Amino acid sequence: MKKSWVLIVSCLVIGLVFSPSAWCKSKTIKIGINAPMTGDIPKVGEGTKFAAQMWLEDVKKAGGLKVGDKTYKVELVIEDNESKAESAVKAATKMIVEDEVLAIVGPQASKQAVPAGAVCNSYRTPMISPWSTNPDTTKGRPFVFRGCFLDPFQGPVLANFITQEFHFSKAAVLYDVASDYPKGLAEFFKEAWEKLHGTGSVVAYESFTTKDTDFSSQLTKIIRSGAEVLFTPQYYNEVALIVQQAHELGWNKPIVGSDSWGSAETVALCGKDCYGLFFSTHYAAAGATGATKTFIDRYKEKYGYVPDDVGALTWDSMRIVQRAIENCGNITGKIEKDRQCVRDALAKIKAFDGITGKMTFTEEGDPLKCAVVVRISDKGEFEFYKSVCP
Amino acid sequence: MTFFFQNLINALQWGSFYALIALGYSMVYGVLMLFNFAHGDIFMVGAYIGFGVATGLVALTSMGALALPNWLILVLTILISMFLTSFVGMIVERVGYRPLRDAPRASAAITGLMIGIILETGNLALLGAQRISFPALVQSTTYNLGGVFVTNKKIMIVLFSIALMYALHLFVRKTRWGMAMRAMAFDYVVVPLLGVPINNIARMTFAIGSALAAVAGIFFGVAYPVLDPYMGIIFGWKAFVAAILGGRGSILGACLAGFLLGFIEIFVAMIFPSTLRDFIAYSIILLILTFRPHGFFGEPYSARLSL
Numbered sequence: 147m148k149k150s151w152v153l154i155v156s157c158l159v160i161g162l163v164f165s166p167s168a169w170c171k172s173k174t175i176k177i178g179i180n181a182p183m184t185g186d187i188p189k190v191g192e193g194t195k196f197a198a199q200m201w202l203e204d205v206k207k208a209g210g211l212k213v214g215d216k217t218y219k220v221e222l223v224i225e226d227n228e229s230k231a232e233s234a235v236k237a238a239t240k241m242i243v244e245d246e247v248l249a250i251v252g253p254q255a256s257k258q259a260v261p262a263g264a265v266c267n268s269y270r271t272p273m274i275s276p277w278s279t280n281p282d283t284t285k286g287r288p289f290v291f292r293g294c295f296l297d298p299f300q301g302p303v304l305a306n307f308i309t310q311e312f313h314f315s316k317a318a319v320l321y322d323v324a325s326d327y328p329k330g331l332a333e334f335f336k337e338a339w340e341k342l343h344g345t346g347s348v349v350a351y352e353s354f355t356t357k358d359t360d361f362s363s364q365l366t367k368i369i370r371s372g373a374e375v376l377f378t379p380q381y382y383n384e385v386a387l388i389v390q391q392a393h394e395l396g397w398n399k400p401i402v403g404s405d406s407w408g409s410a411e412t413v414a415l416c417g418k419d420c421y422g423l424f425f426s427t428h429y430a431a432a433g434a435t436g437a438t439k440t441f442i443d444r445y446k447e448k449y450g451y452v453p454d455d456v457g458a459l460t461w462d463s464m465r466i467v468q469r470a471i472e473n474c475g476n477i478t479g480k481i482e483k484d485r486q487c488v489r490d491a492l493a494k495i496k497a498f499d500g501i502t503g504k505m506t507f508t509e510e511g512d513p514l515k516c517a518v519v520v521r522i523s524d525k526g527e528f529e530f531y532k533s534v535c536p
Numbered sequence: 537m538t539f540f541f542q543n544l545i546n547a548l549q550w551g552s553f554y555a556l557i558a559l560g561y562s563m564v565y566g567v568l569m570l571f572n573f574a575h576g577d578i579f580m581v582g583a584y585i586g587f588g589v590a591t592g593l594v595a596l597t598s599m600g601a602l603a604l605p606n607w608l609i610l611v612l613t614i615l616i617s618m619f620l621t622s623f624v625g626m627i628v629e630r631v632g633y634r635p636l637r638d639a640p641r642a643s644a645a646i647t648g649l650m651i652g653i654i655l656e657t658g659n660l661a662l663l664g665a666q667r668i669s670f671p672a673l674v675q676s677t678t679y680n681l682g683g684v685f686v687t688n689k690k691i692m693i694v695l696f697s698i699a700l701m702y703a704l705h706l707f708v709r710k711t712r713w714g715m716a717m718r719a720m721a722f723d724y725v726v727v728p729l730l731g732v733p734i735n736n737i738a739r740m741t742f743a744i745g746s747a748l749a750a751v752a753g754i755f756f757g758v759a760y761p762v763l764d765p766y767m768g769i770i771f772g773w774k775a776f777v778a779a780i781l782g783g784r785g786s787i788l789g790a791c792l793a794g795f796l797l798g799f800i801e802i803f804v805a806m807i808f809p810s811t812l813r814d815f816i817a818y819s820i821i822l823l824i825l826t827f828r829p830h831g832f833f834g835e836p837y838s839a840r841l842s843l
Contacts, residue, residue, distance in 0.1 A: 188665035
């Protein structure tokens with residue numbers, strides 16, 4: 147008698163476990179956040195999390211997300227991808243299969259966004275990467291979107307900017323060959339520069355691998371090559387080391403960077419060595435107006451520092467997802483159908499007015515938007531210098 | 537020619553780190569016949585302890601509680617961190633290796649790897665994943681010697697490292713404790729029977745190795761002021777290569793091989809495309825080991841701590 151009870155109870159429990167929809171069919175929309183909380187770029191993960199939580203706060207204040215005539219509770223599922231490609235894939239799969247999220251925001255860096263995009267696309271789950279600028283992230287993947295411009299756009303922006311600003315014709319490039327983003331951008335920059343100044347005008351094209359800390363041999367080579375400017379599309383931890391070592395080896399010409407420099411940590415780690423340098427990015431915090439300023443002030447008051455571009459782009463991406471869910475109009479509770487509906491709504495978004503500029507999505511899932519060239523001021527702030535539109 | 541000298545100086549600095557860390561591997565192997573695979577992470581811990589001590593001293597100075605010039609802060613940081621990190625080394629020995637002294641060598645190697653992971657993730661839990669910026673204790677001054685750029689940091693790092701290696705050499709050669717270490721290296725089964733306290737010697741070996749790793753960690757912070765919890769892994773591997781290349785258990789060998797490794801890496805990047813640096817550099821080392829399987833100063837089938 148006792149045994150049969152155990153049997154019945156365990157059968158019931160198993161039944162419950164394997165039919166999650168039976169007990170969580172409440173009106174909750176789950177949104178996944180795939181962010182690098184640990185690993186090489188934890189500051190990026192922190193910015194992502196903070197911006198997402200601020201968004202959630204707003205939604206909660208409004209009583210939930212209103213779709214059609216029903217209001218849904220929203221829940222964030224935040225997974226750490228350890229800044230690794232394989233962990234980003236794992237995190238995406240877990241959120242899609244186990245947590246049954248409606249859409250995923252992140253990963254941020256292209257190194258994780260490219261492989262995670264493949265997973266989301268094959269599971270037919272909409273994903274939007276706020277910060278990944280490598281074209282491969284969205285290419286041929288109808289379910290993958292992004293919140294920023296692309297490297298084939300950013301490369302020429304920088305090449306043109308350096309040519310117009312300094313009238314240089316010989317450039318050097320130093321990049322991490324083991325990471326998708328720097329490698330892609332280095333190639334696009336080289337191509338654009340050589341188009342402007344002829345083949346061979348990139349006089350030094352040097353690389354290293356992730357986790358290297360000594361760049362003295364590459365920099366010595368670059369200095370000897372007679373380059374007039376150094377372009378290095380690296381993340382903040384490497385930027386500090388590269389810039390300082392270049393100065394110690396006698397390099398006193400300009401060093402130019404890309405949107406990966408735009409972290410709140412760059413100046414903290416690099417110090418005075420980085421003052422006066424230029425990089426291209428998505429928005430400039432110093433001198434912002436309107437909704438952008440409201441966001442910056444709120445973020446600063448809450449977390450104690452000026453949000454970097456990752457925070458701003460994540461905020462925009464969260465709101466794009468929100469807009470898409472609202473536009474979708476009808477959440478059925480059947481996750482596959484809802485995901486398809488959100489994807490279709492995402493692809494149809496026109497002239498979205500974000501805090502990092504106006505954007506309209508193309509067929510590939512990439513927005514058309516402007517880039518900003520920023521100068522690191524003598525106080526270590528990111529100052530708006532120039533805006534470049536496609 | 538200036539190009540060559542510039543690279544030479546870069547290589548000297550880079551090699552000093554490998555040499556200082558390789559010494560720790562080599563000494564422990566010489567005395568206990570095991571590779572302390574946690575050594576790269578002890579280097580990381582040393583750098584973080586150095587960061588903590590330096591930040592504390594800088595804060596006390598700026599608050600006016602102490603009036604220390606920067607050079608004195610650096611010296612105190614090095615001394616205090618060597619002292620504290622040697623305790624970390626002794627704890628690692630007591631917890632990780634002593635209970636396994638009679639276990640198969642493979643088990644001891646695994647413990648090393650596990651302690652390494654514990655130190656990394658422990659640090660991650662304690663301080664978070666955020667990069668830490670090492671305080672700028674040495675105001676960087678660049679000297680231009682006829683086209684070759686040298687900073688005061690580089691000079692200090694290279695000279696101080698060589699001085700430490702020489703001090704270790706004197707210790708091993710001239711003192712009773714050094715003699716005991718050499719005797720243990722000669723035969724670690726019989727020598728304890730003759731009254732040499734094996735536990736004390738083991739503890740001391742770990743302490744010295746860890747203190748050297750702490751110095752390497754602080755110098756690393758001075759030269760490359762961005763610290764992260766995983767910085768010791770690749771460094772540890774490469775210094776381990778240097779220890780093997782120098783000849784297992786050989787102090788002089790570990791020093792020379794450390795510098796040689798630095799030279800090979802820098803000069804390979806000088807001649808070939810930098811993408812191929814580690815590929816070519818470690819192929820060369822594989823080749824050297826093929827012809828000298830016991831390293832430069834190692835002897836076949838013995839693990840003598842020689843000089």
